[in-house]
Amino acid sequence: AQSVTQLGSHVSVSEGALVLLRCNYSSSVPPYLFWYVQYPNQGLQLLLKYTSAATLVKGINGFEAEFKKSETSFHLTKPSAHMSDAAEYFCAVSTLDTGGFKTIFGAGTRLFVKA
């Protein structure tokens, strides 16, 4: 079964510092991986997705993620944190079940940005 593990339920960085949010996946087939962001009392928004076209994926708001098959990782980074980046971030993998397509989400990492 496919799964994702997000290391660290909370991450705190200073404004202007590097953001690194970690995600490891478990998949027996080439995965389709996603990062989503959630602001308080809202639904999730897509940041970026990996679909095997390129290992370095650029997303919105200056975020990017690198797919590393040897490490089964898909970590999310941003060179310089902004106060508006404070939110919860979810790594996810798409899977096919007997009932159709499903998405498996990690437990989430809450990002705090200090002024």
Add this chain to the structure above:
Amino acid sequence: DGGITQSPKYLFRKEGQNVTLSCEQNLNHDAMYWYRQDPGQGLRLIYYSQIVNDFQKGDIAEGYSVSREKKESFPLTVTSAQKNPTAFYLCATVGAGAMDQPQHFGDGTRLSIL
């Protein structure tokens, strides 16, 4: 604008009461999903539907029911059998039925017990 509308935004349930959460979409997407979100637990799948008049149980379907009579609508009923319904409920859709397609989310309904 195309999107997903969840209503109401806040909902309160009395003991022994069934309540229904609405999810409507105008994205023309085939697949629709209901998730429950609790602090620190990510999103857990309740029910999903790939086509009209068909739906599947997710990981935590007990105490919930759904219907899919129209492509645009996928209401979720939280029954009195769900003993701990307090949570944030999210509806999502996926277009084109392919695994590389992302999920599109509504803004959620927060359910609390009175």
